[in-house]
Amino acid sequence: MPDLFPYPPRPGQAGIVRLVRETVRNGGDAVIESGTGTGKTAVSLAGALEGVAGTGRKVIYLTRTKSQQRQVAVEAKAIGARAPVILVAIQGRSPATCPLMTDDPSLADGTAEELSKLCSELKKGTGPAGQCPYFEALGSVESEQTLAYLKGEHPEPEEFFVYCKERGICPYETVKRLLPYADAVAATYAFFFEPNVLRHFLGWLNIQLKDAVVIVDEAHNLPDYLREVNTCRYSARTLELVAAEAGRLGNPEIAQGLTVTDFVQVIQDIIGAAQDKFLHGDDGFLPPDYLNEELMDRLGLSTTGITAAVKGLAECGESVAAAAEAKRRLPRSHIGALARFLTAWNACDENTHVFLIIGGRNPALESFCLDPWEVAQPLRECRASVHLSGTLAPLEDYARELGLDQADCEIFPSPFPPDHLQVVYAEDVSTKFAELNGDPAAFERLRAETVAVCQAVRRNTAVFFPSYALMERFIDAGVPDELGRPVYYERAGMPQEDLMEQVAEFRMAAGGVLFAVSGGRVSEGLDFPGQDLEFAVLVGIPYARPSAKQDALIRYGQNRFGSGWEHAVKVPAVRKMRQAVGRLIRSETDRGMAVILDRRAATLEGLPAKPVSDPVAAVRSFFGAASRPPGP
Numbered sequence: 001m002p003d004l005f006p007y008p009p010r011p012g013q014a015g016i017v018r019l020v021r022e023t024v025r026n027g028g029d030a031v032i033e034s035g036t037g038t039g040k041t042a043v044s045l046a047g048a049l050e051g052v053a054g055t056g057r058k059v060i061y062l063t064r065t066k067s068q069q070r071q072v073a074v075e076a077k078a079i080g081a082r083a084p085v086i087l088v089a090i091q092g093r094s095p096a097t098c099p100l101m102t103d104d105p106s107l108a109d110g111t112a113e114e115l116s117k118l119c120s121e122l123k124k125g126t127g128p129a130g131q132c133p134y135f136e137a138l139g140s141v142e143s144e145q146t147l148a149y150l151k152g153e154h155p156e157p158e159e160f161f162v163y164c165k166e167r168g169i170c171p172y173e174t175v176k177r178l179l180p181y182a183d184a185v186a187a188t189y190a191f192f193f194e195p196n197v198l199r200h201f202l203g204w205l206n207i208q209l210k211d212a213v214v215i216v217d218e219a220h221n222l223p224d225y226l227r228e229v230n231t232c233r234y235s236a237r238t239l240e241l242v243a244a245e246a247g248r249l250g251n252p253e254i255a256q257g258l259t260v261t262d263f264v265q266v267i268q269d270i271i272g273a274a275q276d277k278f279l280h281g282d283d284g285f286l287p288p289d290y291l292n293e294e295l296m297d298r299l300g301l302s303t304t305g306i307t308a309a310v311k312g313l314a315e316c317g318e319s320v321a322a323a324a325e326a327k328r329r330l331p332r333s334h335i336g337a338l339a340r341f342l343t344a345w346n347a348c349d350e351n352t353h354v355f356l357i358i359g360g361r362n363p364a365l366e367s368f369c370l371d372p373w374e375v376a377q378p379l380r381e382c383r384a385s386v387h388l389s390g391t392l393a394p395l396e397d398y399a400r401e402l403g404l405d406q407a408d409c410e411i412f413p414s415p416f417p418p419d420h421l422q423v424v425y426a427e428d429v430s431t432k433f434a435e436l437n438g439d440p441a442a443f444e445r446l447r448a449e450t451v452a453v454c455q456a457v458r459r460n461t462a463v464f465f466p467s468y469a470l471m472e473r474f475i476d477a478g479v480p481d482e483l484g485r486p487v488y489y490e491r492a493g494m495p496q497e498d499l500m501e502q503v504a505e506f507r508m509a510a511g512g513v514l515f516a517v518s519g520g521r522v523s524e525g526l527d528f529p530g531q532d533l534e535f536a537v538l539v540g541i542p543y544a545r546p547s548a549k550q551d552a553l554i555r556y557g558q559n560r561f562g563s564g565w566e567h568a569v570k571v572p573a574v575r576k577m578r579q580a581v582g583r584l585i586r587s588e589t590d591r592g593m594a595v596i597l598d599r600r601a602a603t604l605e606g607l608p609a610k611p612v613s614d615p616v617a618a619v620r621s622f623f624g625a626a627s628r629p630p631g632p
């Protein structure tokens with residue numbers, strides 16, 4: 001196998017390719033922090049493909065989002081110019097991959113489980129729902145023709161979906177049939193870390209876990225993702241859907257004298273009581289046995305009686321789902337979902353989970369997973385795993401948290417000129433909660449300094465707030481008007497298309513300002529090359545809000561690493577800030593500056609920020625030295 005790296009190498013790139021290749025050849029794990037410009041996707045894919053060459057093993061490239069698969073396809077195409085390589089990108093069922101969902105929009109909000117169930121039934125084609133025409137049209141898609149298309153064109157996922165659409169065949173099933181021929185697969189995290197999905201996925205690939213080589217992209221997200229996989233949550237609003245479904249069914253009995261509505265009422269009462277007794281601020285700890293004991297107490301049932309009631313709910317849910325499936329509808333039952341939640345809640349271990357009541361407009365019960373170790377098990381069983389991110393330090397903690405105790409941990413700095421980026425912090429302001437909320441003058445100082453720093457230079461500027469709440473406070477205080485420049489927004493819960501529209505307008509507006517949050521979609525996932533973004537203002541340190549969940553994570557970090565605050569609060573905040581600053585430099589010619597408006601930056605390791613007494617002068621000095629003269 002030739003050297004597969006498809007570009008003239010920048011400093012450090014050959015080292016990463018070598019590390020990945022040797023890790024894959026020898027088996028093991030590599031945890032790599034690689035700075036901007038190291039070409040993480042190209043170096044890891046080339047190294048891993050060199051490592052599996054001639055072994056029959058396959059590379060599974062895991063991305064957090066579907067859109068990140070595009071970059072993997074682009075690099076596979078570049079590598080494909082040097083050697084015959086087949087990359088297949090697989091995504092879950094969506095209107096893009098399952099044309100039946102486009103035909104019938106009522107399927108569009110189906111869960112992966114519901115769609116999988118309906119799809120299985122339609123592929124069999126023996127039930128009342130009939131057969132899926134896109135599956136029927138499939139024929140032998142693994143023919144030489146489709147393979148030749150993959151090898152020759154190296155299509156991006158969207159192009160492949162168009163190819164299938166033009167032939168009237170199902171993209172999802174076509175991809176599955178092509179997987180055995182792939183050298184590398186781009187997949188989202190769920191394909192590898194959801195146990196039920198992984199089993200099928202390996203079957204489609206026709207390999208065993210020990211023959212899989214896994215690359216984890218944007219790996220700093222992985223521990224939280226794995227916690228989420230093992231967390232279960234149930235909200236008061238969902239209970240209303242259960243009650244409505246029960247009403248449509250004539251309120252069925254699920255155990256001796258106990259109807260679905262009785263059961264729902266009791267859980268609603270338990271949530272209310274838990275709020276009164278345990279909620280402090282956003283959330284509160286529940287005793288591990290709280291839910292079961294309350295259910296037994298309020299319903300006058302033994303443990304066996306509760307188990308029978310949950311079984312009754314599950315059976316009722318199954319018949320609702322089967323009836324829907326027969327009519328080509330999503331096999332959905334809210335009653336069945338309640339049964340699954342109660343079963344999952346009871347399976348949670350108090351050594352790895354905390355049980356919480358969550359407040360707010362839609363209160364919920366949550367069993368929150370603290371320890372990602374268990375869900376990370378496939379990483380410890382595969383041939384090799386490579387974890388990359390621009391912001392992964394401290395690497396040893398990351399490896400230990402996932403149980404990769406022998407991992408090779410290395411940092412590769414950015415090959416771009418270090419003086420192209422300057423990060424400074426102001427010493428006279430802070431977003432410390434007690435300060436900002438107890439002293440109106442402190443907020444006014446911060447507001448005035450933010451405006452002054454933004455006005456120091458008219459370059460495309462992103463202002464990153466530590467929370468949406470503080471952003472709103474700035475908006476209410478009239479900051480956008482005061483800036484006198486077009487201002488664009490990343491808002492909480494904003495649909496992706498609306499955000500992209502705001503970002504596109506920001507890029508076009510010379511001297512525009514983008515209000516966003518540290519740790520949000522702008523700061524973590526978007527590229528702003530050249531003059532699209534030259535200046536970042538970080539208003540404060542994005543520490544997580546104090547909460548019971550946060551306290552539990554601090555305790556967990558203390559037990560696992562001997563540094564609870566560091567692990568649960570400081571490191572995630574620094575990562576978010578580094579991600580935000582990282583938006584500034586995307587190529588060797590980019591120059592950018594970040595100003596942190598919080599004196600507490602002095603206490604953060606891993607953030608190369610220097611103190612300045614006059615941030616406005618520092619900004620003017622930096623941009624004054626730039627090739628382009630500063631605006632008014």
Ligand code: SF4
Pocket residue numbers: 093097098099100101118119120122123132133134135170171172173
């Ligand atoms: S076979 Fe394809 S188009 Fe048909 S239901 Fe399944 S995923 Fe959708």
